[in-house]
Structures are given as C-alpha cells and as structure tokens.
Amino acid sequence: MSGALIQPYIMFGGRCEEALEFYRTALGAQIDMLMHFKDSPEPSPPGMLPPGFDNKVMHASFRIGDNVLMASDGCEEGQQYSGISLSISVATEDEAERFFTALSDGGQVQMPLAKAFWSPRFGMLTDRFGISWMINVVV
Template identity: 40%
Template sequence: MAELNPYLNFADNCEEVFNFYKSVFGGEFLTLMRFGEMPAEYQPAEGESQKLMHVALPIGKHTVLMGSDTPGNMPTPVKGRNFSIAIQPETEEEAKRIFDGLSEGGNITMPLSKTFWSKSFGMFTDKFGIDWMVNLQ
C-alpha cells in the first residue's frame, strides 16, 4: 500500500524552516540534498547551489515531513498553497495506476518517468486543484 507524506515548497528558506521543525519534532534528517549536489546535467542556476533540493524529517511513526526550495526558473510558492501530497507507491504498476487515475482531468507538471533519485517520479495538479507528487523508490 502506498504511503502519503506532506511536501512543502519554499522560495529560499527551506533549510531555516526545517531546522525550526527539527527543533520542535526532534530527530535527524533522513535526507538533506542541495541543488549543487545534483548530477552535472541538472546543475542549478548561478547562486542556487546551496538551496535545498530535498529534505526529509521523520515526525512520527509513519510520517515524514519533506520539502525543498523552488528554483528561480519556477513560479515562487504562494504561502498557504506551498505544499503537495507526496505518495510513495510500492510497485511500478501502482505508481502508474495512481498517477494516471489522480491526474485525469488535471494538469501534469512533470510526466511520470525515471529520475536520478527514483525509479519513477511525476507531479501534477488534480482536477480539484490539489498538487501531488508520485515517487517510486
């Protein structure tokens, strides 16, 4: 069965936000990756290498709070609307079924495809205006 986690997006203060959340929830980051650590073909724009590409903080037995800064070539996140639901399916078939089903009638931002961090990843806004990320490890 797939797992759901909140995914937060920030313009340029994701690290500050997640250090604050860490001070409240405790624990350690499962992942903290900067844009400058991406493979050469995905290098960020000048001045963005220290921004966070992905951070993950466990905040409960089955919940991980995740987030990232938004690159300058993408729209600036709007406070109060700067989140997605991240879903982690267990199989490629489940990833495709969920992606195709939930994105029907919506707007696909990034088609479901292989990335350097996962077997399959895609993003979309469903027909009700909810942002989703499907990430198969």
C-alpha cells in the first residue's frame, strides 16, 4: 500500500459551513478549499439533491494543525455517526482543556477530561454535529 493516504471525509448533512466555522473557532482550523453544489462545472443528476441543496457544500478541505480533513454536506439532510472517533493528541493539559471545552460546547460529554493510566488528561465527547472526539495529552 505504498503511498496510500487515509483522510477523514465528514458528511454534515446540511450543516457543513456551520461545522467548519465551529472548528475554525474551536480548534483553529484553516479552510483550504470550499465548493458549493451550485458552483460545480457539471450539474448534479436530477433527484440527487434535496431542494435547496444548491447552496450547500459539495466539497471542502480543511486543516487542523498538520492534519488535512475533507467535508461535505452530502446529499441529504441530517447525518448519524457511530463506530468512529477523531482523536486529537496534544502536548499540554491546558491545550487539552481548551479543545475539550470548545468541542463540548453544544455537544455531549461521554467521558470527562481526567487523568488516565496512559495520560495526565483524556476525555471523550460528541460535538454539536454528532462527531465523536477523543482528546489525549501525549507524555
């Protein structure tokens, strides 16, 4: 599998621009590219998009630190996730606290940020967009 790269591609079911702005504020995300369905050089096949999705995000690329993630509104309203979490490894407890607090705003904490046998701070949460996160201080 030489040269293969795996990148998360998150579907936000109509809330992509809102999510990108949230991650920009909460995590310092940088949006590298954003294209709406209406800006595509080829029209979407008839019936593929719900009414009003022309102004939604067809594709976006953004960075959190050195990590590149991709995102879209997908082709339907709403989105449910299970079985996957995005994990953020940080160097300090202050940084862990800041990210955890920011991401949990409007979300739900599954495991409060606390000492774990492998880390001085570890916590798990689901943000307001239904994305599961793990925050971990690497020692």
